[in-house]
Amino acid sequence: MHSQRREETGRLTVLHLAQPVEGGVARVVAELAGAQMRESTRAVVACPEGGSLPRQAAAAGAQVERWPAVRELGPHIAAETLRAGRLVRRVRPDVVHAHSAKAGLAARLALRGAVPTVYQPHAWSFEAVEGATARLARAWERRAARWTDRVLCVSEAERRTGEGAGIAARWSVIHNGVPEAEPCERAAARRELTLLSGVPSDAALVVCVGRLCRQKGQRVLLDAWRHIAEEVPGAWLVLVGDGPDRRELSGSAPRRVLFAGASDEVGRWYAAADLVVLPSRWEGMALTPLEAMACGRPVVVTDVGGARECLPPGQQETSLVPPEDPRALAGAVTHLLREPELRDFLGEAARKHVRADFDVRRTAASVTRLYRELLDTRVRFGTGRAAR
Incomplete structure (x- = not known):
């Protein structure tokens, strides 16, 4: 159904699922979504209320949807995963692009490969913790790779860190980009x-x-x-x-x-x-x-x-x-x-x-090409979960 709609309109629909909603991740998601909208991709940003991301994404022209989710892991994850699944069914995206650990967890548990899924860590979660928590985070990332069409890293160093943690993923590396700075004396x-x-x-x-x-x-x-x-x-x-x-x-x-x-x-x-x-x-x-x-x-x-x-x-x-x-x-x-x-x-x-x-327009174009590659692969090998 989604493939037929793309053929009719030529326009991709991408759901960006994001948490956190401030700082660098928020700016990356908003700028990427804005650049995609300018290139005729329908970008939908789903995130919690508060923080800067909802405002920045709306200002960039993206459709903004509410996805209640706290930043920390905990008992909320079951409800957050159910909400992510409902969002996907309502928005009907061609691709789901999950940003950072919490969104990556909820999206991949909800979809399990049923919709083409890109996961962007924005720095690995296991680098932020130690001991048993770090071991659990690495184990989850290794398991979740089977439900991920592509793990998108923003540097070769980030990819090497993932490989060093034993994550056997389909990798892509696309550097972050930023808009041209407005003149300010x-x-x-x-x-x-x-x-x-x-x-x-x-x-x-x-x-x-x-x-x-x-x-x-x-x-x-x-x-x-x-x-x-x-x-x-x-x-x-x-x-x-x-x-x-x-x-x-x-x-x-x-x-x-x-x-x-x-x-x-x-x-x-x-x-x-x-x-x-x-x-x-x-x-x-x-x-x-x-x-x-x-x-x-x-x-x-x-x-x-x-x-x-x-x-x-x-x-x-x-x-x-x-x-x-x-x-x-x-x-x-x-x-x-x-x-x-x-x-x-x-x-x-x-x-x-x-x-x-590092122009954000180049970054957005590279990410859009990645989406289309994933969709073409799904067409060639049939619909359903990502082949492993």
Whole structure:
């Protein structure tokens, strides 16, 4: 039935099932859905209420459906799975694209291969936990691969991590993409920031955008900041984002650190920054460095999944540091804060690099080609569950 409708209209219907609804995952889903809508794919985003994703997806032109689901695993999963199945029957998508661990769990339990299914981990769940919980997460991912037409990774590093965990999947790697940054003059952005926050307009400014949680490593950055503040007097650090660690981090933060909260206009923070830092402990491929580089800002990132793949050639020496190493992070940030001409050079090279290789339109087109490949395979081998 779905195949006949596609032949008549030439238009795919994709259901993006997503949880979480904020941060980088929300921006990836909304931008992907928006780009697909512009390319004549019907994109339906199903997610919980709250967070930024429903607003961002609607603004991008996607159809938004409510899918009540909490972020954590627990007794809610049975009801969440039933709701996911009802959504699929109502929307009647050609492809279901599940984003992150919770949506991937519910979608694959509900469908078990009955509808072409793409699962995008956005960093593996078993990297966030230890012990028995990590073993259970790896075991689930190995089992769920049989109900997954394609596991879509955003970096080769993320794919290698999955393979190392024993997941025997049909893999695709498509890098994250970001839209072309809107022009925003730095001096104007700094003046606005000064009026809103009191940060001096001439201060050296480091910006970190990300959920305030263990994964994003803001604790490591605050430890490094004590060294940076001594070496670069008057420098300020702004943490853009919210999350479970906010109270702990703000309670022990050194001077000249601003907690700006969550923002739907992170581009203004990038525009105001001298340098953007993301000290993550693990990633698939973080969106923050790509967004910052699209704005012409140099970055310092930790050497975790996808970081090497997103940096321009030759910038690994200045922009890449080991994870959970405050002194190495402090050294890299201090070096770049002291070298404005080098920052300008790196930022311009980064802007050109992202425009050439990480355009969200290219990402969306690659994902749509993947959908069509899966559907063509289903036609050739018959309908029903994915062949294993």
